Amino acid sequence: MADQSIIRITKEIGELQKSSDLSLAVAFRDRDVRSVKALIIGPHETPYEFGFFEFAVKFNKDYPRKSPNVTGTTTNSGRCRFNPNIYASGKVCLSILGTWRGERGEEWSAAQGLESILLSIQSLMSSNPYENEPGFEDANESHDKKNQKEYIAKIRHETLRISVIQRLEEYLGITGSCLEPPTPTERDEYDLDMDDDIDIDDASVPWEPFKDLCKRRFLWYYDSYLETIKKAKEEVKDGQPFVRMPFEGTSNTMDGKFNYTELEQRIRRIKAVLDAEPEKWAVEGVSARMKDATVSVNLTRQYEQIRESFKRSDVPHSIELVNENPFVWNLTYFGRPMTNLDGGMFRIKLNFSPRFPEEQPRIKFLTSMFHHRIAADGTPCYFPNPNRREDIKQHIDAIIEALEEEQPPYDPRTLVHPEAHKLYWGSPDERKTYNRQLRRSVQRSMEDF
Known part of the structure; x- marks a missing residue:
């Protein structure tokens, strides 16, 4: 049974990696096929647009008879709830995962798999995620419309700040005030020296399988990020606090303030560092050619x-x-x-x-x-x-x-x-x-x- 489970998992991962779907990516370390990282890129025309949302998928030995455990890891260290069904703790509420009660026929079956799970999560990232809250259909219409607009606004802001900017800054080693240009040290420190003998299985070295993909996609969507910021600046003011939604609890919220001026500065700084990266490759290449x-x-x-x-x-x-x-x-x-x-x-x-x-x-x-x-x-x-x-x-x-x-x-x-x-x-x-x-x-x- 265990061997069949691993064969099934490996097949599903392989199919996803060969897929032409530009919004999903999966990866695992050879030593542990049951522990998978997945990336979902937020859909167009939603507040999640072109954000990078990561999930940890743990397959048990009874897979596919039982669904895997799925945890959201793009949560700003447990401080950001990106959806009524995606908690700050990382819990993902879906009927097919057995984490939410659903209608008959919506529960897990062996016919489903990793791709169907990721597509179900992606479907939560809609143009109006407020509708995912149970009891939405019974809410007061006028008050509810105001909540929807305010909820969408803060998700859009945090998608940029946490899933895009914070992620890329960590990849690139960008620190300090976003008002200052990137220093040579910042441009260099994120890249391991090509002569270093690094054990990639060393537990002290973070495993970031989507690092290169996110860098390249950032360059694809850079102008869209700036356009989103430009439009949002017309709707909210810097310093305006987020409105807490009725369904957000004490430790399961998305709190903060809008500051699109700072986000724009940080986005531009990331772009400058990424644009300098190929220049560094060229210099390293001269050394590699000599050797x-x-x-x-x-x-x-x-x-x-x-x-x-x-x-x-x-x-x-x-x-x-x-x-x-x-x-x-x-x-x-x-x-x-x-x-x-x-x-x-x-x-x-x-x-x-x-x-x-x-x-x-x-x-x-x-x-x-x-x-x-x-x-x-x-x-x-x-x-x-x-x-x-x-x-x-x-x-x-x-x-x-x-x-x-x-x-x-x-x-x-x-x-x-x-x-x-x-x-x-x-x-x-x-x-x-x-x-x-x-x-x-x-x-x-x-x-x-």
């Missing part, structure tokens, strides 16, 4: 193979190393004929970490392109094959596919350029405006090349 480190040899080999494949191809794309550093590449992309990109010439910079592929490439368009899949700062939103993270050619192919896709399905999780996204998915007239702006950026690329 013929394995990652340096691997990157050099892949560079040479891709360069030759471009030469043999009928497309004129080209690549070159920057200062002969295998950790920094320049890719020149030429727009496909008979499309809105026709005639465009765009330079794209690829930075690689000495810890590649554990840390994925940091990629940026040096030539500006107005595109719904490219952030204003040049960060592309693309989907590499999760089973081939070490294959740089498939990263490049995925970027080109994102640029050239003619009829992409609507997906709010790819909202990396708010203005371009709104125009692209808007009315026919807005789509025409989008196409005109894209063509202008293509024309400018030819002039600036």
Whole structure:
């Protein structure tokens, strides 16, 4: 039974890791498949939008006959209740977990699994989470609407402050006043020296499987975070206290004050530190190249193979190393004929970490392109094959596919350029405006090349 349980858990984790769902991620240490970490990225157009919410999942030996134990860990050390059904203690109230009484047929069954649990939790992160409170349908309408608005407002604030800003600051070692620019020490201290021999199983070293993912997604959603702050500043004032909801108890609350001015400063500071990170990788890369480190040899080999494949191809794309550093590449992309990109010439910079592929490439368009899949700062939103993270050619192919896709399905999780996204998915007239702006950026690329 125990072996069957482990086989089932491993299969479910593998399927999730191969999934194209951009809002869910799972990880476990090889030594303990029954202890899983899961990340849920907050849905678009909710107060949880693009927040990073982590959960600990413990599978018992009777799984799947019995549901696993699930605990929320994004709680600001037990001080923040993010939902009527997600307590400050981390308790998650769901009928399928046996932590809440549900209607007949809503209880756990062996046909359910890890994905259904995570999707059920994600469904709690709705546009109006106040509705999750039992007895909501019987509440006084006028008073209740006021509570809903105030509850949504403070969840939006704490989603940014705790799940995004606080998380990234911890990852990056950012400390001190947010009014000051990041110091060289702060930019450096979060990265382990590449020559250090660290035992990853050392209990003193925090296990952070979503660190790189959250960094990259922060860059995707940076402009959306700023847009959220801008809108929220029009609704609440700095220093205004949160309103306690009727269902919030003494030790199960979300207390605090609004301070979006400070959040904006902290968001911008995180962005500055993340933007400096590839520069540090480049310096480390020089040292790694001199020592013929394995990652340096691997990157050099892949560079040479891709360069030759471009030469043999009928497309004129080209690549070159920057200062002969295998950790920094320049890719020149030429727009496909008979499309809105026709005639465009765009330079794209690829930075690689000495810890590649554990840390994925940091990629940026040096030539500006107005595109719904490219952030204003040049960060592309693309989907590499999760089973081939070490294959740089498939990263490049995925970027080109994102640029050239003619009829992409609507997906709010790819909202990396708010203005371009709104125009692209808007009315026919807005789509025409989008196409005109894209063509202008293509024309400018030819002039600036």
